[in-house]
Amino acid sequence: MTSTSEGELPVARCVLPGCGNAAEEQGLPCGECxxxxxxxxxxxxxxxxxxxxxxxxxxxxxxxxxxxxxxxNPAAVPAAGGSAAAPSTTVGQPERKANQRCWMCEQRRTCTRQAHGWECDRCLEIR
Known part of the structure; x- marks a missing residue:
């Protein structure tokens, strides 16, 4: 909500993320959106x-x-009122993550972060 001077009603903002336009009613999109x-x-x-x-x-x-x-790492951003997510790696270990697209075979697998992108275990063995 936009701050207003005393006696004025607060202005409702467009509900769509990234839009700062005023809306006719809170929770609804603005006319432009x-x-x-x-x-x-x-x-x-x-x-x-x-x-x-x-x-x-x-x-x-x-x-x-x-x-x-x-x-x-955006996963480490705490939710409002919460704590940060546990780190996905241990100290000295490369980051591994499920459902990443391997840069070599382009398949979605559990991959390890490399300097050039995510790489699955199969492609790591080939290198």
């Missing part, structure tokens, strides 16, 4: 997103982007 996305938008069955939930979502996203820009 509604026109741009048209039929691709649909109302969920639940209640509209509250300003507090929207602010929490946006702050978590901004924190993750900051970590990515700094070259860090």
């Amino acid at each position: 509604a026109a741009a996305f048209g039929a691709h938008l649909r109302q969920t069955d639940g209640p509209p997103m509250t300003a507090e939930v929207q602010a929490k979502r946006d702050s978590e996203t901004h924190a993750t982007y900051a970590v990515l820009l700094a070259g860090g």
Whole structure:
């Protein structure tokens, strides 16, 4: 929500991430986003997103982007009110992660991070 002077009602922001336009009602897209996305938008069955939930979502996203820009691991960003995720590697061990696309065979497997990209165990043996 945008801060306002005393006596004024707070301005609702567009619910779509990355858009800072004012919306007619909290939890709904602004007119510009509604026109741009048209039929691709649909109302969920639940209640509209509250300003507090929207602010929490946006702050978590901004924190993750900051970590990515700094070259860090976005999985280590703590959720609001939570603690950071456990590191996926031990000290001195290369990072391994499931469901990564190997840069050599282009298959999705558990891979090890290499200087040139993710590499599966099969392709590591071939090298």
